Amino acid sequence: MTIDKQALxxxxxxxxxxxxxxxxxxxxxxxMSAGRITYGCTGxxxxxxxxxxxxxxxxxxxxxxxxxxTVVDVSDPDVLALLDELEAAEKRITELEAREILLPExxxxxxxxxxxxxxxxxxxxxxxxxxxxxxxxxxxxxGE
Numbered sequence: 001m002t003i004d005k006q007a008l009x010x011x012x013x014x015x016x017x018x019x020x021x022x023x024x025x026x027x028x029x030x031x032m033s034a035g036r037i038t039y040g041c042t043g044x045x046x047x048x049x050x051x052x053x054x055x056x057x058x059x060x061x062x063x064x065x066x067x068x069x070t071v072v073d074v075s076d077p078d079v080l081a082l083l084d085e086l087e088a089a090e091k092r093i094t095e096l097e098a099r100e101i102l103l104p105e106x107x108x109x110x111x112x113x114x115x116x117x118x119x120x121x122x123x124x125x126x127x128x129x130x131x132x133x134x135x136x137x138x139x140x141x142x143g144e
Contacts, residue, residue, distance in 0.1 A: 005083055012079040020067045027067060035074070041067035101137040104129035 017026050020041035027039035042064055043057030057063060106123040134141060 003086075005087065008079065009083055012074065012076040014075040015071070015073070018069060018071070022063060022067050027069070030068065032073075035072055036070055037073050038068060038070045040064050040069075099137065099139075101133055101139075104133055 017028065018039055019025065020027050023041060023043075025041055025043070027041045028044075029037055030040040030042075031038040043054040043061070044051045045054070046052075103125060106125050108121050109124050131141060
């Protein structure tokens with residue numbers, strides 16, 4: 001199963017405040033409840049001296065009433081955190097799978113002559129050399 005992480009990230013990320021379809025100003029949150037956000041264009045600006053309304057505007061005027069829009073907020077920070085963890089785990093797996101070690105030279109071990117000729121000499125690794133090579137690659141050996 002393939003997960004479209006980008007689609008999930010877009011779906012569960014917070015959405016920016018919409019622009020007023022009447023004047024193009026960024027709307028502000030007027031009400032939030034049960035995953036629903038109501039935005040409205042108040043025409044207000046804020047500075048050190050407080051709130052000021054644009055020319056010809058007042059609180060709850062017709063422009064405000066006509067601009068109001070309610071959207072469903074499906075953003076979920078837990079989903080985004082899980083996606084971050086998943087991506088970090090996938091990256092770590094890729095790093096681990098890319099690691100390689102070069103095994104030491106094998107040495108020959110002679111066996112009894114009454115074995116079939118193909119098995120008179122067997123090439124094998126010296127255990128201590130293999131363990132040293134694995135440790136040098138940063139891989140822990142279970143049981144140590």
